[in-house]
Amino acid sequence: MSREHDDDLRAKVLHILEKDARVTPDRIAAMVGASEDHVRALVEACERDGLIRSYRTRVDWEKAGEPRVFAFLDVAAQPERGRGYDRIAERIFRYPEVHSVYLVSGSQDLRVVVEGRTIQEVATFVAEKVATIEGVRGTTTHFLLKKYKDDGDLFVDDPADPRLAVSP
Amino acid sequence: MKPLSRAVGSVPASGIRRFFDLVAEMDDVISLGVGEPDFVTPWRVREAAIWSLEKGLTTYTSNYGLLALRTEIARKHAERYDQNYDPAREILVTVGVSEALDVAFRALLDPGDEVLIPEPCYVSYGPCVRFAGGVPVPVPTRAANRFRVDPDDVAARVTPRTKAMLLSFPCNPTGAVMGREGLQALVDLAVKHDLYVLSDEIYDRLSYDAPHVSVASLPGAAERTILMNGFSKAYAMTGWRIGYACAPAHVIEMMMKIHQYTMLCAPITAQLGALEALKRGDRDADEMVADYDRRRRVFVGGLNEIGLECPLPGGAFYAFPSVERTGLDGESFAERLLKEQRVLVVPGGVFGEGGVGHIRCCYATATEKLVEALRRMKEFVSSL
Numbered sequence: 001m002s003r004e005h006d007d008d009l010r011a012k013v014l015h016i017l018e019k020d021a022r023v024t025p026d027r028i029a030a031m032v033g034a035s036e037d038h039v040r041a042l043v044e045a046c047e048r049d050g051l052i053r054s055y056r057t058r059v060d061w062e063k064a065g066e067p068r069v070f071a072f073l074d075v076a077a078q079p080e081r082g083r084g085y086d087r088i089a090e091r092i093f094r095y096p097e098v099h100s101v102y103l104v105s106g107s108q109d110l111r112v113v114v115e116g117r118t119i120q121e122v123a124t125f126v127a128e129k130v131a132t133i134e135g136v137r138g139t140t141t142h143f144l145l146k147k148y149k150d151d152g153d154l155f156v157d158d159p160a161d162p163r164l165a166v167s168p
Numbered sequence: 169m170k171p172l173s174r175a176v177g178s179v180p181a182s183g184i185r186r187f188f189d190l191v192a193e194m195d196d197v198i199s200l201g202v203g204e205p206d207f208v209t210p211w212r213v214r215e216a217a218i219w220s221l222e223k224g225l226t227t228y229t230s231n232y233g234l235l236a237l238r239t240e241i242a243r244k245h246a247e248r249y250d251q252n253y254d255p256a257r258e259i260l261v262t263v264g265v266s267e268a269l270d271v272a273f274r275a276l277l278d279p280g281d282e283v284l285i286p287e288p289c290y291v292s293y294g295p296c297v298r299f300a301g302g303v304p305v306p307v308p309t310r311a312a313n314r315f316r317v318d319p320d321d322v323a324a325r326v327t328p329r330t331k332a333m334l335l336s337f338p339c340n341p342t343g344a345v346m347g348r349e350g351l352q353a354l355v356d357l358a359v360k361h362d363l364y365v366l367s368d369e370i371y372d373r374l375s376y377d378a379p380h381v382s383v384a385s386l387p388g389a390a391e392r393t394i395l396m397n398g399f400s401k402a403y404a405m406t407g408w409r410i411g412y413a414c415a416p417a418h419v420i421e422m423m424m425k426i427h428q429y430t431m432l433c434a435p436i437t438a439q440l441g442a443l444e445a446l447k448r449g450d451r452d453a454d455e456m457v458a459d460y461d462r463r464r465r466v467f468v469g470g471l472n473e474i475g476l477e478c479p480l481p482g483g484a485f486y487a488f489p490s491v492e493r494t495g496l497d498g499e500s501f502a503e504r505l506l507k508e509q510r511v512l513v514v515p516g517g518v519f520g521e522g523g524v525g526h527i528r529c530c531y532a533t534a535t536e537k538l539v540e541a542l543r544r545m546k547e548f549v550s551s552l
Contacts, residue, residue: 016462027535030469031462165191165512166184166201168291168340 009034010042014051017043021055058153070099070115070144071122074108078135085109088135097125108140119143179295183518187502191512198541200529201512203340205404205485207532209441210452213403216444217437225436231428232420233261233412234439240446241412248372249382251390257417260424261410261434261442265370266292267427268396268413272366273300275422276394281331283366286317287520288488290340290368302331308522311490314479315344319353326357332364333357335383338371338483341519341528345482348381355389365393370411371484373402373453376461378482384414391416394423401484402453403445410438460485460531463538467531470542474549485532488516492525494552502527508551509544 012032016023025043029036046052061068077088085103092112093101099113112130116122123141131139147155171177184201191197208214232238238255245251253259262268269292273283279301285293287306294304305325309315322333335354337346358365367383384393398411413423427433445453464481471478471489478489491501498515505511505527516523531538 012458015458027466030466031535033465161206163199163202163204163206164188165197165199166187166514167203168182168184168518 006042009038010046010051013039013042014046017052058150060155068115069117069119069122070113071126072142072144073110073112073114073126073130074140074142075110075112075130076107076137076139077109078137079109080135088133091133092130095125095129097122175298175301179298182291184291184514187506187512187514190503190506194506194510197506197510197512198533198537198544199512200531200533200538200541201514202530202532204406205401205456205532206534207404207456209403209405209408210445210449212448212452213405213441213445217441220437220440225440227436229261229433229436229439231424231433232259233434234436234443237261237439237443237446238412240443241414244446245382245395245414249380249385251382251385251395251414253414254417258420259412259414260420260427261412261439262398262427263411263431263434264400264409265368265396265398265411266409267431267434268394268398268411268423269293269296269366269368270299271423271426271430272394272396272413272415273297273302274426275419276300276332276364276366277302278331280329282327282329284322284325284330284333284363286322286335288315288339288341288516288523288526289334289336289519291518293334293336293368303329305330306520309342309344310522311526315339315342315488316346316350317354319357322354322357326361326363330361330363332366334366334368336368336370338375338380338481340371340484341486341514341516341523342488343481343484343486345375345378346381347378348386351381351383352386355383355386358392359388363392365389367393367395369395369397371401372397374457374460374485375483376457376464377480380483394419399442399445402457403442403449404456405438405441405445408435408438408441410434410442463531463533463535466535467529467538467542470539471529471545474542474546476545476549485530487529487531488523488526489529490526494549496552497524498527499524505545505548509548511541511544511548 009032013028016028025039026036029039077085079085089101092098097115099115102111104111114122126139126141238259241259242253242255245253273296277300282303282305283297284307285304286309297304307321307325309317365383369382372380384390384395394413394415396413399405468478468480468487471487475493476489478487481487491498498517502513502515514528516526516528
């Protein structure tokens with residue numbers, strides 16, 4: 001098969017798995033019109049080469065009776081010669097309670113998502129661990145109050161199919 | 169009392185009404201009987217319409233439709249199909265393709281004029297021709313020919329009264345598509361016999377294996393073709409009732425005359441939604457089409473596995489498998505499948521004589537539901 005065809009097929013497979021990691025290789029094969037072995041090989045290559053970074057489950061912890069507290073943290077930091085914000089970012093992202101760390105444009109420099117069990121726990125983490133890092137000039141903490149949409153997933157229920165049962 | 173209209177009386181009641189009544193009394197039915205997307209209209213389109221209402225854009229528009237919308241329609245056809253229509257005189261915005269069909273037939277036909285209609289086809293064509301005083305002349309298409317129209321079948325039915333030929337590819341209910349060569353042969357026939365061509369291309373964006381070929385873009389076609397299209401399928405806008413027709417100015421002028429006295433104009437809110445769809449809805453449409461394509465392969469593959477023979481349809485969102493090997497016709501297959509396994513499909517005979525041994529299954533439904541429907545169908549087929 002041509003290289004172009006394979007790239008096109010790989011893109012199709014990745015789009016399917018991006019939305020639902022549990023779609024099985026035989027189902028994917030049916031969806032894209034390829035053999036199951038071919039799909040397996042493509043997915044394995046993607047995993048090996050880091051095109052697929054992980055498979056995870058998005059849990060509604062609120063419903064699971066284990067609510068979590070999230071905070072978005074804006075961090076102003078002093079960039080360093082030769083390595084910019086990399087050292088400061090690393091000191092932050094090594095903590096397991098840190099969900100994500102981004103370097104962003106605008107008045108602040110790093111945007112950090114922190115997770116904890118209580119507001120107190122998150123606040124303490126920020127005050128003791130983040131604000132005290134050398135080069136951090138200030139932090140602003142925004143606690144998450146309600147999740148509407150998370151990484152493309154709606155956290156509200158969609159209404160049932162409103163279509164008539166038969167139409168021409 | 170005096171009798172009601174003979175033209176209307178001559179049209180039989182729709183064959184799918186009966187299934188409405190059956191399904192109304194049942195729970196847990198998986199319906200593959202619909203003719204519309206399972207997506208809701210893209211948010212950007214809904215939002216644009218909401219905003220227009222908030223702004224108070226609630227008036228009539230030009231009888232032809234908003235010029236801005238006609239301009240976008242012209243741009244789409246120029247970009248996708250290299251067709252050039254003058255937005256000022258060659259485009260009419262209508263209340264769905266349904267209205268476009270109605271006014272087109274009324275603009276073309278005198279009593280007794282014949283219209284060639286390939287079957288199986290969408291259920292409205294024949295009745296609309298009759299309402300306009302014309303005579304629908306079915307042209308059979310066959311599973312063996314992938315439900316494409318054979319020019320010889322058309323030529324054999326041309327009479328001195330033949331006024332027009334209707335084409336609708338990609339096709340509801342068969343999912344058939346036709347390529348450039350096949351369509352050109354039909355256009356050549358139309359030229360030879362001086363026929364108008366009505367081309368319903370509502371499923372143009374739902375062409376999976378090869379780019380759609382628009383009939384009016386073929387040599388010889390533009391001057392005699394009424395091209396009809398809309399937003400229902402590509403942008404999941406069925407309930408908005410918005411479509412359009414493109415044709416030579418003198419034809420559009422005739423159609424507009426009917427439209428202006430019967431409809432005045434298409435609803436402005438729907439027109440503004442359609443404008444947004446054309447301007448910024450491409451990505452939404454592409455994503456929906458990619459999704460239909462995946463479901464098409466899963467569903468049609470599954471049909472063939474359970475012995476319901478069905479070549480992969482090239483367009484629309486229907487599979488039209490033959491049920492002949494089960495020993496049932498489409499009608500009894502559909503009725504028993506519904507009663508015994510709670511899966512609703514439409515008997516192919518509803519769409520014309522040639523569909524009798526088939527059923528129409530719409531795969532614009534979540535993959536999990538399609539898989540469950542296939543499981544139930546398999547059980548049903550094995551029980552026969």
